Structure formats: C-alpha cells, structure tokens
Amino acid sequence: MKNKTILLLIILLAIFLRFFMLGKNPSSLYWDEASLGYNAYSILKTGHDEFGKAFPLDKFIAFGDYKPVGYIYAAVPSIAFFGLNEFAVRFPSALSGVLMVLFTYFLVKELFNKEKLALISAFLLAVSPWSLHLSRVAFEANLAALLNLLSVYFFVKGAKEKGYYLIFSIICFAGTFYTFNSNRVLMPLLLFALSLVFIKDLWKKKQWFIGSLIILFMILLPLTPYLRSRESRLRFYEVNIFSNLDVVVQANQRIAADGGTRLAKLVHHRFLGHASNFLKHYFDHFSGEFLFISGDINPRLSVRSVGELYLIELPFFLIGLYLLLINLKKKPYLLILLWFLLAPIPAATARETPHALRIVSILPTPQIISALGILFAFNYLRGFRYKSLFYCFISSLFILSFSYYLYSYYFVFPKLYADQWLDGYKQAVQYVGKNKDKYGSIYITNHYGRPYIYLLFYLNYPPAKYNEIVDRERDWYGNWSVKSFDKYIFGNEIKDSGKILYLAQPETSKGGFDKIREINNSFAQPVFWVLER
Numbered sequence: 001m002k003n004k005t006i007l008l009l010i011i012l013l014a015i016f017l018r019f020f021m022l023g024k025n026p027s028s029l030y031w032d033e034a035s036l037g038y039n040a041y042s043i044l045k046t047g048h049d050e051f052g053k054a055f056p057l058d059k060f061i062a063f064g065d066y067k068p069v070g071y072i073y074a075a076v077p078s079i080a081f082f083g084l085n086e087f088a089v090r091f092p093s094a095l096s097g098v099l100m101v102l103f104t105y106f107l108v109k110e111l112f113n114k115e116k117l118a119l120i121s122a123f124l125l126a127v128s129p130w131s132l133h134l135s136r137v138a139f140e141a142n143l144a145a146l147l148n149l150l151s152v153y154f155f156v157k158g159a160k161e162k163g164y165y166l167i168f169s170i171i172c173f174a175g176t177f178y179t180f181n182s183n184r185v186l187m188p189l190l191l192f193a194l195s196l197v198f199i200k201d202l203w204k205k206k207q208w209f210i211g212s213l214i215i216l217f218m219i220l221l222p223l224t225p226y227l228r229s230r231e232s233r234l235r236f237y238e239v240n241i242f243s244n245l246d247v248v249v250q251a252n253q254r255i256a257a258d259g260g261t262r263l264a265k266l267v268h269h270r271f272l273g274h275a276s277n278f279l280k281h282y283f284d285h286f287s288g289e290f291l292f293i294s295g296d297i298n299p300r301l302s303v304r305s306v307g308e309l310y311l312i313e314l315p316f317f318l319i320g321l322y323l324l325l326i327n328l329k330k331k332p333y334l335l336i337l338l339w340f341l342l343a344p345i346p347a348a349t350a351r352e353t354p355h356a357l358r359i360v361s362i363l364p365t366p367q368i369i370s371a372l373g374i375l376f377a378f379n380y381l382r383g384f385r386y387k388s389l390f391y392c393f394i395s396s397l398f399i400l401s402f403s404y405y406l407y408s409y410y411f412v413f414p415k416l417y418a419d420q421w422l423d424g425y426k427q428a429v430q431y432v433g434k435n436k437d438k439y440g441s442i443y444i445t446n447h448y449g450r451p452y453i454y455l456l457f458y459l460n461y462p463p464a465k466y467n468e469i470v471d472r473e474r475d476w477y478g479n480w481s482v483k484s485f486d487k488y489i490f491g492n493e494i495k496d497s498g499k500i501l502y503l504a505q506p507e508t509s510k511g512g513f514d515k516i517r518e519i520n521n522s523f524a525q526p527v528f529w530v531l532e533r
C-alpha cells in the first residue's frame with residue numbers, strides 16, 4: 001500500500017509538471033506545432049489534410065517536410081475536446097510524458113523485480129529536465145518515445161510471460177515508425193537487440209514471435225511507396241552527414257598528396273572519413289556538457305542552463321554504468337545497456353549533434369542507470385555512521401538542482417528565448433482578425449517564416465475553404481510556400497492598390513505607408529510594425 005501511494009504521488013507530480021501552464025510556456029507555438037495542430041484540425045473537420053488529401057497514412061505534406069502521421073492523428077481527440085489552441089496541440093506530448101513515468105515503473109519492476117528501483121526510476125523521469133522540456137511541446141519524438149517504451153515493456157512481458165504481449169509490442173514498434181523519422185532506424189535495431197537478449201525465451205513462443213513479425217510487415221506496407229519516393233530521399237539527403245562533399249574532397253586531396261597509389265586510396269578512402277564523422281557525432285551525445293551541464297544547444301530543446309540530466313545525478317549515473325558492465329550476463333542489465341547505446345545511432349547520421357530530440361527514445365535508460373547507482377550507493381552506506389547526514393546533503397543538492405531548473409524554465413527561459421518560439425505571431429493574428437474588414441488586402445512579411453500557418457491556426461480558418469482558394473508553389477526540393485489565400489498575401493512586395501494593411505518587421509519603412517502601431521510579444525518586445533495605406 002505504501003509503494004502504491006508513493007507511485008501515485010510520483011504520477012501526480014509528473015502530471016502537474018507537464019500540464020501546468022502548458023498552453024503558456026513555452027510562450028508561443030513554433031511553426032511545426034502550428035502545422036501539426038492545423039492538420040489535425042483539418043482532419044477533424046473534413047477528413048483531409050491541408051492539401052486536400054483524405055486521411056493520409058504515409059505522410060502529411062505540411063511545409064514539404066513530409067511529417068509522419070502519428071502525432072497529427074493523436075492530436076485530433078484533444079483538439080476535438082479542447083478546441084484548436086496551444087494546450088490541445090501539446091496535450092498528446094504532455095500525456096506521453098506522464099505515461100512514460102508510469103510505464104518506466106512497470107518496466108523496471110518487470111525487469112529487475114525491485115520495487116525501490118522502479119520507484120526511483122519513475123521519480124527521476126518525472127522530474128527529468130529532458131523529459132519535462134520535450135513533454136511540454138508538441139514534439140512527435142516524445143510520442144514516439146512513449147511508443148518505444150511500450151514496445152520494450154510488452155516485448156519483455158511477451159518473452160517472459162504470455163506470448164500474445166508480443167503482438168502489442170510489435171504494434172507499438174510500428175507506431176514509432178509512423179510517428180518520428182529517427183525511430184525508423186532505431187526500431188529495427190532495438191527489435192533485433194531485444195530478440196538477441198531473449199532468444200531462448202522467444203524460441204519457446206516462436207509462433208507468437210513469427211506471427212508478430214508478419215503483422216509488423218503488414219502494418220508497414222502503406223509506408224513503402226513514400227520511403228522509396230524522391231521526397232523521402234531528398235529529406236534524408238538534406239539532414240544526413242554522408243552527403244557532405246567536404247569528406248570526398250578531403251579524401252581526394254590526401255590520396256593525391258600520398259602519391260595516388262592503391263594503398264593511398266585504401267588508407268584515405270572516403271568511407272573512413274564518413275565513419276570518423278559518424279563516430280564523432282555518435283559520441284557527441286555522451287558528452288558531459290550535453291548530458292550534465294548545458295543540454296542541447298537549441299533553445300527549443302533545452303533551457304541551456306541545465307543539462308539533459310541533473311549534475312547531481314553524475315556520480316550515481318557512473319556507478320550505474322559500472323553495474324551494467326559487470327552484470328552483462330544478466331538480461332535486464334544487458335538490455336538497458338544495449339538500448340542506451342543504440343538510441344543515438346539514428347541521430348549520429350544527422351549533421352546537428354548532439355540532439356536531444358532525435359535521441360529522446362533513449363529515455364528512460366539514463367534514469368534507470370542513475371537509479372541503479374542511487375540504490376547501490378544507499379545500500380552500501382547502510383552501515384555508515386553519518387548516513388542520515390549524507391542523505392540530507394544529497395537530497396538538498398537534488399532539491400536545489402530541481403528548483404533551479406524550474407526557476408530557469410518558468411522565469412528566465414520564456415523571456416530569453418521568446419523569439420525562438422516566434423512569440424508575437426498570435427498577437428499579430430488577433431489584431432488582423434479584429435481589423436481585417438477595414439482593408440482590401442493584408443500583407444504579412446515572411447521575415448519570421450511561414451506566417452500563413454499562424455493565420456490558419458489562430459483564425460480557425462475553415463480547411464475546406466482554404467483548400468479552394470490557396471495559392472502556393474513548390475520548389476525543386478519539395479518545399480511548399482504559400483503565396484496567398486483569401487485577402488492575406490505573404491511577402492514584402494506590395495502589388496495591390498486600395499486600402500492595405502502591412503505587417504512588417506520592426507524598423508521597416510515603405511513609401512506611402514504610415515506606421516499606426518507596434519505589435520509586441522508576451523514580454524513587450526516589438527515583433528511587428530503595423531503599416532497602412
């Protein structure tokens with residue numbers, strides 16, 4: 001009863017931390033969030049995406065970045081219930097963060113059969129900067145991380161207990177494939193690792209295992225045309241390190257300098273350069289600065305003043321890693337280590353590293369590793385004379401670390417990085433909505449990027465009507481840009497006559513136009529100048 005009460009308190013804490021001010025912090029929707037939300041709204045209202053495609057299964061075209069379908073469909077119920085707003089769009093991600101805490105407890109208990117270890121792991125994930133930050137934004141990767149965790153949990157239960165759990169595992173694995181691109185690489189790797197760890201158990205349930213693989217193949221079939229398409233190849237080309245021509249140029253220069261012999265071509269082969277880049281990008285994700293000091297360099301993924309894990313976790317994390325390494329013959333320890341090491345592989349092929357979002361499916365292994373270290377340390381010190389003083393000291397440091405993170409997140413981060421969240425678009429659209437009938441045309445600068453999606457989102461613009469009147473164009477790479485719809489025109493070149501409203505970036509002057517006001521973001525920082533003619 002006591003353990004259930006503790007678990008309930010941990011879950012309530014996770015709920016509070018992920019849902020408190022969810023629609024207000026971060027202070028605005030980033031354009032990908034607005035796109036996810038409006039496409040979900042379009043599905044809800046019409047059964048079509050913003051391009052008029054009925055119930056897409058392979059991808060949503062969106063900006064031409066071809067978003068996986070999982071998060072958009074997951075957001076439909078919350079938008080139906082709460083309306084088209086920030087809270088509703090972020091709801092699936094926040095709920096995923098809470099459920100990850102719960103299923104971390106279930107997984108650790110299933111693997112290690114240690115109640116304290118399961119509770120500590122769940123608590124560390126509940127207050128984790130990594131999980132908290134990504135759970136409070138409409139990130140597809142966070143939903144994929146939950147599905148990934150569920151996949152592992154049901155696989156373990158299927159291998160150890162009833163074979164039919166393997167079906168649930170495979171369905172969740174397939175769900176990750178439909179939710180986030182990095183998981184399309186991680187899923188087969190992790191599935192293979194799980195199969196190796198539990199190969200003897202699976203042999204006893206081979207009918208269930210083979211049947212689940214057939215189901216996986218059938219579920220993934222609708223994705224095959226897109227994965228083989230030009231758009232998919234271009235998307236991969238844009239972000240992966242293997243298309244970096246500098247490696248080829250450098251290899252050719254070294255071969256020439258080394259005489260151009262067969263040995264020189266072998267020693268300086270471009271594949272070795274790519275391998276070196278891959279390893280560098282892979283190990284970037286294990287750097288101390290990223291994990292324990294400042295986190296991801298992208299302010300949309302981290303507060304930048306706290307690591308992805310708390311610094312106080314470091315000694316316990318190292319102890320936990322040591323315990324994993326000396327217990328590799330035990331399945332639970334081997335599984336956690338393999339999961340921890342495999343998760344960064346997809347992100348290591350990308351150009352930006354370390355990347356907290358692309359490896360978020362590594363969770364909750366860092367928390368489990370730290371929990372192993374904490375439980376070991378506290379058991380080891382059980383006979384220590386000053387153990388109570390030590391416990392108080394560690395607890396105080398942890399509370400201070402947690403408090404500092406919350407202070408940074410709620411009082412510093414929103415104002416310091418308001419521009420990263422395009423704070424000001426909502427205020428601009430609200431102004432336009434109130435005054436649109438006064439003007440024949442409304443021009444909006446493209447300076448901040450993709451203004452059309454904010455008009456659609458915050459005006460709750462009817463999707464069917466939008467699809468009939470939108471004027472958009474596609475470039476060679478597959479990216480779409482909206483030129484206009486209704487009376488809204490995007491860009492800085494004024495072509496129309498008559499009465500015009502123009503939302504420009506600050507300090508913009510335009511012949512024949514008068515500045516009538518400024519539009520500020522949530523922190524009184526100017527974002528738009530409102531000009532009229």
